[in-house]
Amino acid sequence: MTMIFGVPLAVLSGQLLIGFINGAFYALLSLGLAIIFGLLKIINFAHGAMYMLGALLTVVMFNTLGVNYWVALFMAPLLVGVFGVLIEYFLLRRIAGQDHIYSLLLTFGVALIIQGVLTNIYGVSGLRYAMPDMFKGGIKLDFMFLPYYRAWVIVVALLVCFGTWFMIEKTKLGAYLRAGTEDSQLMQGFGINVPLLVSLTYGFGVALAAFAGVLAAPIYSVTPGMGANTLIVVFAVVVIGGMGSIGGAIITGIMMGVIEGLTKTFYPPASSAVIFLVMVVVLMFRPSGLFGKEA
Amino acid sequence: AISDNTVKIGYLADMSGTYRDLAGPNGLKALQMAIKDFGGTVNGAKIEVLSADDRNNPDASSSTVRRWVENDKVDMVAGLVASSVTIAVSKILEENDRLGIVSGSAASSITNEHCTPNHIHYVYDTYPLANGTASAVVKEGGKSWYLMTADYAFGHALEADVTRVVEANGGEIVGSVRHPFPTQDFSSFVLQAQASGADVVGLANAGSDTTNAITTASEFGVTQAGQTLAALLLFLTDVHALGVDTAQGIQLTTGWYWDMNDDTREWSDRFMKETGVRPTMVHAGIYSSTLHYLNAVAAAGSDDAQTVRKQMMDTPINDMFATNGRIREDGRMVHDMYLAEVKTPAESKNEWDLYKILRTIPADEAYRPLSESKCKLVTN
Amino acid sequence: MSQSFNPADVRKAIIDQQKAQDRRKMLLNGVLLLLLLAAPFAMYPVFLMKILCFALFAVAFNLLFGFTGLLSFGHAAFLATGGYTTGYLLSNYSGLTTEVGIIAGTLVATTLGLAFALLSIRRQGIYFAMVTLALAQLVYFFFVQSEFTGGEDGMHGIPRGHLFGLIDLSKNLNMYYFVLAVFIGCYLLVQRIVSSPYGQVLKAIKQNEPRAVSLGYNVDRYKVLAFVISAALAGLAGSMKSVVFQLASLNDAHWHMSGEVILMTLVGGMGTLLGPVVGATFVVNIEYQLSQGPLRDWVNPILGGIFVLTVLAFRSGIVGEIQKFLRKNLG
Amino acid sequence: MSQNPQKDYEQLRVSGLHAFYGESHILHGVDLVVKRGELVTLLGRNGAGRSTTLKAIMNMVGRRTGSIMINGEETMQCAPHHIARLGVGYCPEHRGIFSSLNVQENLTLPPVVRSGGMSLEDIYNMFPNLYERRFSQGTKLSGGEQQMLAMARILRTGANMLLLDEITEGLAPVIVEKLGEVLMALKEKGLTIILVEQNFHFAAPLADRHYVVEHGQIVEEIHADELSAKQSVLDGYLGV
């Protein structure tokens, strides 16, 4: 068997694929964060909580109302999106135009509240969510067993990422959004309802996180705390990509998934630190991230 | 005599963080059940309970306990989950000569290198968990092992224990991976475990790491492909979260299970009425240890730490929680442990019907023998 | 040009105004000092020391954030480094007197601060915050992995020892007055720094960096120095904390700690001298009170609520809002 | 400028307008009236409140009191985006070119609020420089080109009342001249224009009337034909 640095090629290919899948996941999460930062200049520390809400809602809606996976895939992001709009409307709007740090603290506070309340309701051990029947099993590839569900995750995550990127970079609505973030007052002066646009954008950004949450529900332990650690990593991804760069968030997300996967193969203990190491190195040479515009 | 005519118990546990379900608010309920069952007073003295969230933070906890001990005259501290908190608190208790009963912590070092004459480790520790599960699995033919170890002191200790037991029983560790704590996605590691071709995949981790690893293993068809999963530290709450669908067939060691006999069932019915959930071994242990403590106070007629501890050590423990229980001089309460297997969906009749007990591990075999102890209280 | 104002008069007026301000400040500080000296007789000394350590930590952070405009999201690294170093030395070398251990802890934190500063100082705004966070995560990773820290069990049983080999610090009162002295020394130092010629330059850099460059200031060097001083003081806070509690744990290195010090500073009032002290007192107290009381299961959501409320309603923090109120009502 | 009958239509009436930025009270009761097809300037010293007047009309200041009628409709309660939809085009003091958009995106950004705006083609004919650089990033244009872009983009929307703030600032004289021609052309088309200008030399030949603003109030109104007669008064106000 061909070996690369003592690792069989087959294993390595499997790891690369797994890394790629996780990368698609990161991409989805960091995309929402990048949109919210890029377009609204809000550092959304509630993003992890929204991801968790997506997963938790999926489980809770199933347990109480019997809502199935496919409906949840649509409903959970919608509900979380609406929740996001409310947060924007009642809280974030009041600190518009203030220093970034305030949005960071505010959303961090919101995350603590959501997480704390849900911990008291649902505990920390996690909730059960069975894999939908049609995704049970997998494909036997040459080098690994690929569960159907992972294949589905990668397809749907990439589609959503691409669709979002297209909407923001290539459509008129996207142009409104980009311009609105530079000078929202002026955009309003042109006849565009910027406050509404801002609410919707925040709602959309967190809905993306919730969407990732739904995707996560069958494969990860669903607990109120599940977003907290993911958050910091996803933040790192956005920063490496260049805060606010939509395409950058997607590409970096995938890249980091792969790098992390390789680290898990060659030196597993470092796999949670490697992203931060990459971040330090990248920012040494590119102060605004890989795809960021100079400030 | 009982100081200021009150027995004060401080309950310190994680009320809001990662270990909340293990002891947490429900542990406080168990403690209060014990006091009620005892009758509410000891030799006419009041029993008072203080409680606090340990925030999983040793310095916050040590301020709390210092104040409890120095200002509030607390006689005994119960609960105690995160090992960093337990160790910090036990030092303060030693300094001030009060008693601590540790029910939540897993680290076997608590009665080993960190032992003090002022605390008792009651429910379980990693040694019997690793010991029981590993030797049972090896004996059933799981000779070659692949270990997934949480990369921190606790995981390392567990790994060392397992390795020793596996090798002693004629098995072999063919590979291992140290994953960061915490990890959400285990697919890389599961893939490596599959590639290793080992008979058994041992999980030397805890909490959400373990449940995530098990979920991923099930998704990647680890057991279908003929490998056995052995979880070295798995609680009832974890299995409940995973569901029998995912967790079926996993073997584990536990100190207690709610559905073992009429006594356990009777008590856990009462507990469930209070809390809405079935008790874990930690909840039961808090109940049992509190009763044992109060009985000792009553018998000794004093709440002085050393007097009570001696009394507790001199009295064997046989109640709904423990069979053949006794407290050794290192503070370790040893009692029978049980090898259990997670039921299949067909066997499980309700959401809490999760284990079948395969066999009993006698108290003397289960725990680390005193001859291997590094505790300063043990003279070999 | 108009000559209706005599330069000398104006200058005198300025100086008079400053003097009046100074007198008021002196008075306030005097009252505070008396309170602090008397405090251990009314309150639990270890708890007071905890407050002082966190207050020093917040003061250190504020020097960088409030007065230089640099948001470090990695200050936990210095707190923890100071604590672990001091703890390690005092536990393993019984010949060392306590102050040597503390100084050594501070020095190691200072060196780490220099390394952080050199790696991060050229990044702007949020990128700066994120680089410091990333570096702190690497430090955290190191502490988790290292044997000497005791991993997640923490480092326990650090001896308090004798100050200068003479004063027995295991007595809480002795320890308290030592911590208080160090704290006051540092507080005065920061006060001095802020008003020093160097402090003026920091202020200028915070307000308009390109302009400061065009006036010939090599701003990076000034920022590095501020970062290093801040790291040193944070390390000192960590060192003292480890001696007070006789333990050092991973909690101090976790990014939540970096977040907490931001909260303390903001709640108290960033960019004010007293703000971080008030903020630290407030946050430490509230966490303690909550974790004891009937709301102990609700500590996190309540803290979250405080974050939200501070940001929405008291953005200038407790001290900042009071100052605003006084300015408005007293002219 | 010949009087034409359409001009009697009152496009804008501002009365008793006060405006505040936080604590500071900037406008102290501004009154002015602009008829359709008129070009009116607001003159005054730095900080007199001319820009603030335009912003207040757009509802872009902190707080306002008084009355602003556009096409006979009270707008004090309207959000800025509604005001734009009434046919008001605003060109801000500092151009407001969006750096995340290229020139063409900048140009097509403001939504069309009424029919009768210029087509993209007309605009490129009027400003050939913009056509040449239509795919460059908006803020990489030179100052003059940015100013043309800022003007051009509100012409597309069909707005029939333009609020223009210091559009000649920092421009080379040739371009100033060119802008003068553009404004003349727009006036011919019947657009109403309110011009805030520092450069009186530029504004004088274009305007029908001048308002002089001082300390947040209108202190003088001068018709084009009175200009020479009131030159000294004006010089006094402007501090020449």
Next chain:
Amino acid sequence: MSEQFVLETRNLVKEFKGFVAVDNVNLQVRQGDIHALIGPNGAGKTTVFNLLTKFLSPTRGQILYHGEDITSLKSAAIARKGIVRSFQISAVFPHMTALENIRIALQTAEGTSFSFWKSGASLNRLNQRCMELLDSVGLIEFANTTTVELAYGRKRALELATTLAMEPKLLLLDEPTQGMGSEDVERVVELVRKAAAGRTVLMVEHNLSVVSKLCDRITVLAQGAVLTEGDYQAVSADPRVREVYMGSDGSGERGGKSPAEQAEAAQ
């Protein structure tokens, strides 16, 4: 021959991703002159300033100061050599008083700027000099006013005073009168004239009346390259300059001059 020039650039080039913003500029500024840099928008004037003060790095070419090559020096080092600029947008320290603004500049020469242990009172001996500088720009009554509260023109005046505090040998002014009413324009012209005594000044300015009144020598840039150079008379007579810059009436006047003054200025 380069001795007589304070500042000289040799074949200075700046490219932005293929776009040549500054194209082989050879600028020569004589000792004691007020030298203007004019040209249409986008000609590259600000970019040249940015190159001279190293806010941008040249793609090619050399910058000489008193014959010494300073191409590789950093911004702050250049400032310390006595080349100080003002900004196109007003640059002050907004939350400091006018006096403190100036003191920051004076402090550079003190050598105590890293002395974090020194008392703030050690700076008070600079106050005398601050007052003189404030007086020279007519701001003495605002010495103790926080700068945000100053009107725009006064901020510009303060900025200039701050710049002068640096005792610059070569003063770079980017559109010092931009956005000012005629009153303020007058004041700035006076200020610059005063400031120029004993110094060399290089300025960018679109207001030709200011240029004509102040400047000894004018360089016209167009499309990144030098179009022509000379005194006001010569330059304004050049048909190419009229075409690309001044426009048909050739005066480029602004600021509400009376016709009489315009005529005077045009001479």
